[in-house]
Amino acid sequence: MPGKAGFYRTTARLLGAIDRRGLVLRYRYGDRRLLEECVLPALDADPAVVSVLLVGCAWYTRHYPALLPSAEVITMEIDPAKAVFGGARHIVADMAHVDAHIAPASLDAVICNGVLGWGLDHPAAIEAAFAGASRCLRPGGLFLLGWNDIAPRNACPPDTIAALDGLAIADIPGLRTHSVVAQARNRHCYQAWRKPLPA
């Protein structure tokens, strides 16, 4: 019986074959469409954005690096078996140790969608992950958080995370708001911050 890694490998191979025929299978829910059709393209259109970290990989995010063609995209995922859904530059790691893998002030954006409350659960790990991501951002760099404001995913909501206090609230790329509930059913929210520029 094939294990999880074999299943993901087969899935990635099949999806890759379908993708190459031009039919990219993906979720069509409103929260995904907002991210894929508005937020990521707006981020990609920003000439200041050339280095992006995407945290958390799944079959339905395999095409996200291609949605940021102007940037060098690094993907990071704690589960080694899901590396098949990562990009060309992929790091198998716990986001809590992000700054052991990525140089300080080297990223223009960190996209952390569906990770908080989906494995990144313990308050100390969350603080380490977000503080580390903040260190990896250049001044002015963007931290985009996608999270579900619904139990049990919202045990550690953003306004309780001290590491975010060091960042300034910002507009979500493509939207004129810091915060949006992109899908009512699962309370999938996007929120954006920027690392402050030096005074």
Ligand SMILES: C[S@@+](CC[C@H](N)C(=O)[O-])C[C@H]1O[C@@H](n2cnc3c(N)ncnc32)[C@H](O)[C@@H]1O
């Ligand atoms: C709900 S999935 C999909 C996330 C994806 N980024 C998205 O846009 O939906 C959450 C993923 O985050 C990964 N994950 C959970 N905790 C993590 C951590 N501490 N560091 C890196 N990846 C983590 C899980 O293994 C899982 O593949």
